[in-house]
Amino acid sequence: MRIERLMQDKGHEVVTIGPEASVADAARLLSERRIGAVLIVDEAGRPAGILSERDIVRELGRRGPACLDNPVKDMMTATLQSCRAADTLDEVLARMTEGRFRHMPVVDAEGVMTGVISIGDVVKARLGELAHERDALEGMVMGY
Numbered sequence: 647m648r649i650e651r652l653m654q655d656k657g658h659e660v661v662t663i664g665p666e667a668s669v670a671d672a673a674r675l676l677s678e679r680r681i682g683a684v685l686i687v688d689e690a691g692r693p694a695g696i697l698s699e700r701d702i703v704r705e706l707g708r709r710g711p712a713c714l715d716n717p718v719k720d721m722m723t724a725t726l727q728s729c730r731a732a733d734t735l736d737e738v739l740a741r742m743t744e745g746r747f748r749h750m751p752v753v754d755a756e757g758v759m760t761g762v763i764s765i766g767d768v769v770k771a772r773l774g775e776l777a778h779e780r781d782a783l784e785g786m787v788m789g790y
Contacts, residue, residue: 649738649752649763650731652771658761660751662687665694665719669705672697672718682764683749686722693751693759695722700748728753731760735772742768 662685663672672684676699683698697718705713705721713721728751729738742750742765752761 647735647771647775648731649729649733652763652767653731653752653761656767660685660759660762663718666717668714669702669716669718669721670714673702673714685751685762686718693726695724696726696749697722698749726751735768739768739772
């Protein structure tokens with residue numbers, strides 16, 4: 647299965663925040679939207695970074711609640727890994743596992759974000775594929 651199929655099921659909504667917003671604002675957004683990461687976009691709407699709930703918790707543990715007043719640009723991961731709609735689930739899952747990150751923007755040929763996927767989205771889709779393959783094999787064995 648390709649990422650484009652996953653995106654058809656999931657949708658293309660991208661939750662973003664500006665680089666000058668406070669970490670507290672980002673944490674509130676994550677909580678309200680019940681998501682694990684928010685994309686940071688520049689004035690032109692291009693991806694500039696990503697901030698996850700894990701990033702926030704790590705800094706809270708290291709520096710305490712004062713870090714919540716900082717702008718997200720100080721805490722975000724600026725080096726983004728992205729994927730394209732034509733990439734396969736296995737390719738993306740391997741990259742996420744190797745890079746030890748859980749969220750990835752989906753971009754088109756011009757680098758414009760068309761969605762965001764999580765490792766949970768990819769695993770769920772892959773498990774669906776495996777269940778479909780299992781059912782097909784059972785059908786062949788049983789003569790259905």
